[in-house]
Amino acid sequence: MIALDDLLVMTLAPDRDGAARRVVIQLMPPPFAQPWVANIRTLARARWWDGLAVVRVQDNYVAQWGDPNGEDAARAKPLPAGMRPTDKADYAVNGDAKDWQRFKDLTVPRGDLVAGYTAFEAGWPVAAEGTPDSAWRWPVHCYGMVGVGRNFAPDRGTGAELYTVIGHAPRHLDRNIALVGRVVEGIEHLSSLPRGTGALGFYEKAEQRVPITSTRLASDLPAGEQPRFEYLATDSASFLRYAEARANRRDPFFIRPAGGADICNIPVPVRRAR
Amino acid sequence: MIALDDLLVMTLAPDRDGAARRVVIQLMPPPFAQPWVANIRTLARARWWDGLAVVRVQDNYVAQWGDPNGEDAARAKPLPAGMRPTDKADYAVNGDAKDWQRFKDLTVPRGDLVAGYTAFEAGWPVAAEGTPDSAWRWPVHCYGMVGVGRNFAPDRGTGAELYTVIGHAPRHLDRNIALVGRVVEGIEHLSSLPRGTGALGFYEKAEQRVPITSTRLASDLPAGEQPRFEYLATDSASFLRYAEARANRRDPFFIRPAGGADICNIPVPVRRAR
Secondary structure, three states: OOOHHHEEEEEEOOOOOOOOEEEEEEEOOOOOOHHHHHHHHHHHHOOOOOOOEEEEEOOOOEEEEEOOOOOOOOOOOOOOOOOOOOOHHHHOEOOOOOOHHHHHHOOOOOOOOOOOEEEEEOOEEEEEEOOOOOOEEEEOOOOOEEEEOOOOOOOOOOOOOEEEEOOOOOHHHEOOEOEEEEEEEOOHHHHOOOOOOOHHHEOOOHHHOEEEEEEEEHHHOOHHHOOOEEEOOOOOHHHHHHHHHHHOOOOOOOOOOOOOOOHHHOOOOEEEOO | OOOHHHEEEEEEOOOOOOOOEEEEEEEOOOOOOHHHHHHHHHHHHOOOOOOOEEEEEOOOOEEEEEOOOOOOOOOOOOOOOOOOOOOHHHHOEOOOOOOHHHHHHOOOOOOOOOOOEEEEEOOEEEEEEOOOOOOEEEEOOOOOEEEEOOOOOOOOOOOOOEEEEOOOOOHHHOOOOOEEEEEEEOOHHHHOOOOOOOHHHEOOOHHHOEEEEEEEEHHHOOHHHOOOEEEOOOOOHHHHHHHHHHHOOOOOOOOOOOOOOOHHHOOOOEEEOO
């Protein structure tokens, strides 16, 4: 079961047909990205995103939301009290992890094109370098992962500007941007938005932006509205079978199993809990 | 310059604001997929797709178009005369290629997770097994690539039912489906469509489908309407520099170059010719 403090519920304005649009994001657990995740909880509790908007949708890349005036110091919405400083040292982690065993077990996928290898740690896709007992490791920019927008380095972003991947995994962003979570429900409300026609897919007109009605931690919602999700433990035998089946599809449609899989083609199963 | 016979121009019904929607597809050159490509030219010349529709949009997977009644033999639209048989043997090719040199030269990317290695041949991303002088090779399911829908194997599809990739590269489809081209303009008209809520992302109601107004080879359009595109030759020094720059981003945004790249993160540059 995913803790309610680890679920962020973002409600967008209804679509043109009046249908509700809700996006649920799972925040990343320790040891990853905790300064940014703490800031995101602070921002949600301050209702900071309410009234802001989805400002950018770039095809085969990202949908991004936050303060439309964020680049203009005179007009930017002030951040709430209690925001933590962030550091690029936290883009990757080293040393023992409570879910170390989970990290070692997986044999599919074995390799990677932009890191030593990839695996899953505590339910999340990670890339790593070094031997398993002393590896540096970091989360991977797969489809649906949520990251922290920032300006030019050494800016690390606060967590106020967020994006999600809506195209082929932009792995060049790994360790260059903090990943803080993943969309577990409703990504179609972001991935099917009209693409922005400005530079980098920013919307050129204010009326093209999609208003954010509210963003709340699930723990701050009324009990009856709290979403309950669970994920398949990545150290389980079930997950190993699932990953192997993703690498070697054996249903009648397939003629030739691939014999391997990119980690981003093995999404961790997350579902509504009953 | 891309030959006019290799460009397919699909016009969808205008969007809700009355804006035109046009998708331009480059068909794959020899030695790849030529039986299906020949059928696609036959279908376009017969105006077979006119009045049919986009029937399926599955998030992080594909947008698919063709005959909404294609599964129902009694109601399916008859195919035109002159369609060629297709064979799964044509999912991959072997032997000499006129652009062999182009295929060998590239050092980025070097490896692959689901094949021996990947490279570019005559402007297209390919995966391969074996040594470069006797390799089996086949096109890769990157974002925007266009493939031939089919039913369960041994069906190979005719080319009448097409899809394009709108998510993370589904590499498990390589060598299981014929790839016949790529979208070179207007993919946003497919990737930003509402996701279908039926099984596999099919639209559940006829009125949700997006009508296809026409599909023509560029060579069959009036001279003034023929689109002209060119692509960066993949055996050029410029392309090698481009691929290396994709693997190691050096603009001020980046803190840490990746040192490698998935072939699907090195899209071949295609642009309007002046």
